[in-house]
Amino acid sequence: MTRTPFRLAAAQYEVSYLESWEAYAAKLAAWTAEAAGAGARLLVFPEYAPMELASLFAPEVQANVPAQFPLLQDLLPAYLELHRELARRHDVYLLAGSFPEELGGGRYVNRAYLFDPSGERRYQDKQIMTRFENEQWGILPNPGLKVFETDLGRVGVNICYDSEFPLLARAQVEAGAELILVPSCTDTLAGYHRVRTGSRARALENQCYVVQSPLVGTAAWSEAIDINVGAAGVYTPVDRGFPANGVLVEGELNAARWVYAEIDLDALAQAREDGQVFNHRDWPRQTAAVDAGVRLEAAPREQTVS
Numbered sequence: 001m002t003r004t005p006f007r008l009a010a011a012q013y014e015v016s017y018l019e020s021w022e023a024y025a026a027k028l029a030a031w032t033a034e035a036a037g038a039g040a041r042l043l044v045f046p047e048y049a050p051m052e053l054a055s056l057f058a059p060e061v062q063a064n065v066p067a068q069f070p071l072l073q074d075l076l077p078a079y080l081e082l083h084r085e086l087a088r089r090h091d092v093y094l095l096a097g098s099f100p101e102e103l104g105g106g107r108y109v110n111r112a113y114l115f116d117p118s119g120e121r122r123y124q125d126k127q128i129m130t131r132f133e134n135e136q137w138g139i140l141p142n143p144g145l146k147v148f149e150t151d152l153g154r155v156g157v158n159i160c161y162d163s164e165f166p167l168l169a170r171a172q173v174e175a176g177a178e179l180i181l182v183p184s185c186t187d188t189l190a191g192y193h194r195v196r197t198g199s200r201a202r203a204l205e206n207q208c209y210v211v212q213s214p215l216v217g218t219a220a221w222s223e224a225i226d227i228n229v230g231a232a233g234v235y236t237p238v239d240r241g242f243p244a245n246g247v248l249v250e251g252e253l254n255a256a257r258w259v260y261a262e263i264d265l266d267a268l269a270q271a272r273e274d275g276q277v278f279n280h281r282d283w284p285r286q287t288a289a290v291d292a293g294v295r296l297e298a299a300p301r302e303q304t305v306s
Helices: 021-037 049-056 065-090 131-137 160-164 166-174 189-206 265-274 279-291
Strands: 006-014 040-044 093-095 099-104 107-115 121-125 154-157 179-184 209-218 233-235 247-250 257-263
Touching: 006 021, 006 233, 021 040, 021 049, 021 065, 021 257, 040 257, 049 065, 065 093, 065 099, 065 107, 065 121, 065 131, 107 154, 154 166, 160 166, 160 179, 160 189, 166 179, 166 189, 179 189, 189 209, 189 233, 189 279, 233 257, 247 257
Parallel strands: 006 040, 006 209, 040 093, 154 179, 179 209
Antiparallel strands: 006 257, 093 107, 099 107, 107 121, 209 233, 233 247
16 A cells, blocks of 8 residues: 655754743744644654743752652643644644653653644653763653554654664564654764764664654753754665665754654655665574674784794
8 A cells, every 4th residue: 555755844942941831832832833834744842842841940940950850740731731732733743842750659751742633642751761861860761662553654762862772763663663753852962963873873774764853952041951952853774765875854953943854654665675785674684693602713823934
């Protein structure tokens, strides 16, 4: 069955100092309306985008990330309802910015919700924490990978650092994922390029689309998201029918904007079936090679000629 290509929008979402919840809702509504108006069917927001909501709290809380988490839980129902309503209003799939959500007993996870056009929601939790999440914020992993069946295709989510570990995306691809969404939040160029490099590698080895959406801008008032660096990108197989460098599109570094791309899952299937190489199909061959063992060979001794 032939599938119609669709337009995707990846946000280079700029943090703001918010005067009120209503200002936040208006900002999200404007961003969503812009992308939907440009024909996007799937919208991707970055990791930790809702941390800008901490600007609604007292200054002493803005400077203390763990103190923000309990107060953010009070805003979570309104946050979810806002995204549900926007997805329904614009008839789009919407990956909301990942939220530090409490599971109980003071245990917080980094959770990204995917809303469908009916307003129904599903979620993916981050699997591997960075040092600042572990050592400073107390965010914990919540093991369990998912693939979301949608009218557009099968979608997986790797939240930021997760994209740097190949077995996560591979498990999702083996479960049917054709498109991996990577919401990210990085405060250095090195961090951005780590996620970008991981995203490009996942697209190469799995012959799938990978989409990075970064948080951008500065927030001197915030300990959590004071500096944010990145550019949105959509990465593809490096094969016939796709760009020779595997970069379908990339945005301007640190600019607040949407980055759009046309996603053609039939072209993806064709590359997997009849590409110049079979990275997706040949994955098990590397397992066989590794299982055969690795032998350390000593350097050959120099022979003395008498």
